[in-house]
């Protein structure tokens with residue numbers, strides 16, 4: 110589905126990613142874990158076209174999409190729930206969802222898409238007229254995920270969706286990943302919450318100082334002594 | 344209340360309509376593109392010249408001359424963005440000010456070179472209406488009505504269309520609108536065209552009341568900036584309300600003293616308010 114080959118990227122003279130290669134198959138959920146500053150967010154930004162890659166190649170469904178700007182990547186089928194949610198605070202919940210359906214192919218199905226998203230997040234329907242900036246943290250995360258789903262993506266990128274949320278809400282977010290997958294979506298998720306994310310993804314990559322250090326199935330990584338010590342505190 | 348004061352108040356409200364149109368355009372551009380178009384009032388000047396020459400020189404019917412001027416001003420807005428703003432979009436604010444400030448001198452000098460410093464009037468005399476001994480200029484009434492309709496149309500566009508929501512979204516978080524499938528560069532062009540078009544519309548209304556000359560922009564440009572800052576830069580509704588506050592000060596001040604003094608009064612009010620509320624009357 111999505112494949113990156115030897116991708117490098119950075120900011121100015123600073124290189125943040127070195128030769129990153131990864132694969133995500135159709136319908137799979139894949140995790141990316143790693144310490145602060147490892148380059149996880151940078152990787153997501155490169156995939157969604159927010160920052161250009163310097164070297165390497167990227168394909169989506171076999172088609173080369175390297176170097177496309179963000180608005181073209183959305184049309185190609187990638188939706189990105191950014192770090193810290195980044196809702197438009199002075200737009201209402203419904204306007205945030207509407208802007209999520211900005212691309213022509215999504216606009217045409219706005220009403221049915223909205224129904225579906227509201228069925229996933231009934232809370233958002235109750236709050237549809239409220240300004241997004243006044244939602245609670247959990248509601249904001251739901252809204253950010255819903256906004257990304259409005260574009261009818263093939264691949265959903267999530268950057269630390271559980272950050273700053275109460276344990277109960279974190280569980281809801283992870284439950285949601287199950288539901289979204291049931292719809293046939295492919296998911297790539299960045300998480301610090303290693304123990305919990307390994308419960309919902311099929312495989313995961315460990316990113317450290319801008320390079321992939323380890324990769325494996327969830328079961329393998331849960332048993333890996335390095336991961337257990339450094340990232341699960343066991 | 345004395346009848347002449349009432350007349351001044353009414354004329355103030357009517358003047359506010361045109362000022363509001365310009366304040367909306369400037370605020371829209373500032374809120375979205377994050378650049379202050381110092382030369383905004385000079386786009387109005389260009390459009391006024393276009394109306395003057397189309398109507399008096401080429402005998403184009405006035406409504407058509409207006410339409411051409413609005414479209415021309417919108418195109419000029421796009422051109423200004425592409426040629427002057429886009430290259431300095433990521434530069435320091437001071438450089439951006441210098442670039443659009445340079446455009447101001449360029450347009451004024453260019454107009455002087457082409458047309459001289461003569462005051463020109465399209466010579467359309469609209470009647471003065473009398474409502475129970477209160478005299479109201481018909482041109483101002485039209486200007487107010489069109490200004491209000493323009494403001495409402497802009498509000499509806501920003502509120503209910505996909506493009507309008509995208510424009511507001513970009514103003515709130517420009518770094519991630521790409522993730523919504525929105526091409527920021529396209530939004531900048533749309534906003535520059537709308538801003539230019541509003542300047543063109545204002546030019547139509549002003550051409551009915553004032554002579555055009557190369558420096559006409561200087562007579563109301565500073566007032567518009569004052570209004571925008573007073574309402575909170577980028578705050579469209581704030582700017583709209585501030586237009587009417589300032590126009591009242593000018594009108595009522597003009598009634599009690601002279602027009603010149605009323606501008607002094609308006610700017611004094613502005614400066615004092617800036618000490619009390621540095622981020623504008625309606626800062627959030």
Ligand SMILES: Nc1ncnc2c1ncn2[C@@H]1O[C@H](COP(=O)(O)OP(=O)(O)OP(=O)(O)O)[C@@H](O)[C@H]1O
Nearest residue numbers: 120123125143144145146147148149150151152192
């Ligand atoms: N806009 C930027 N300009 C310059 N350097 C940046 C920028 N964004 C990130 N970096 C740097 O790139 C490196 C990787 O940052 P990134 O945000 O990708 O890390 P991360 O793995 O997402 O961290 P965290 O877990 O804290 O979110 C860091 O050293 C960071 O300082």
Ligand SMILES: [Mg+2]
Nearest residue numbers: 149150151192
């Ligand atoms: Mg991050």
